[in-house]
Amino acid sequence: MTLLRNCCCFCDLRVGSLAIGVISLLCIGVVEVVVAIYCLLNIEETRKRLKFENSVLFGIDPESDAAAYIFFAILLLVATIYIIVCLLLIHGVRTKDRFLLLPWIFFTFLNMVMAFAGGILTLINSHGYALNIIVGCIVLCISITWIYFTCVVFSFFQALQDGDYW
Template identity: 30%
Template sequence: MADKKLLLKTCCCGCSLRIGSLIVAILSLILGLIGLGLSIFAGLNGLAGGWLNVAINIVNIILVALLIHGIKKEQNRFVLAWVWTTMVTIILTVFLGIFVILLSSLVMEGVIFFAVAIIQTYFILVVRSYSASLQSLELPMSH
């Protein structure tokens, strides 16, 4: 019962959860590719953190590709893989935002981290709701 409390019926634009999940996937892919490019640029300019971000962005791009595949083929396990890893990303983003504010007093950067976490949370709600709709489709066939 508590599981169904956080399920959406449509995406914010009024489109279906499937279309909303595809929009989330495409936006995530575009942002991941931009992040990858910026991280490579940072790494080539001597910023060691840039190379760590390259690895993170590559993993995110792979997970988005799995999400797109899961949506296209209606494979719930691929959709859920993206949901769970993005949940971990949100937790890390919130902690990073807290550390940025506390350690460097860069409040605006910390606020940006929190804003990103809020947007990612909505993305998870859309994709998780789509996943739940896939599960409800799979249940009758398993009996």
């Protein structure tokens, strides 16, 4: 039995999963790659806007560019993996291969749980500043939306297991 029967707006789970794959590919994967490359190419300006004060814990001088390079290189790596996972999702939905959906489900669910926790931590540590409260609320809303999208794709995975799309 599937978790959800229909996607939002009463569309089919297959269509919804395909749309979610394309949206996540464009909105998360491509945007993260562009931001990471831009920040790596403009590292001086990026260091002025972002503070890497906790880099001392890892033995990195906070005045050097090493922390920024490491952070954006990791961001680029995660974004590249996410693009590959999104392409697997799109191909899995098109070919009805349910095991190609699993990497996207796991990767996205873990990312959204971490983002949800980050939103809650932002709200807890806001100290009454309006910008932190707004950012925390936006992150929580986005996280809840992507957790729902994960439930939609997981429902399509279950529907393929039950034989609803053969």
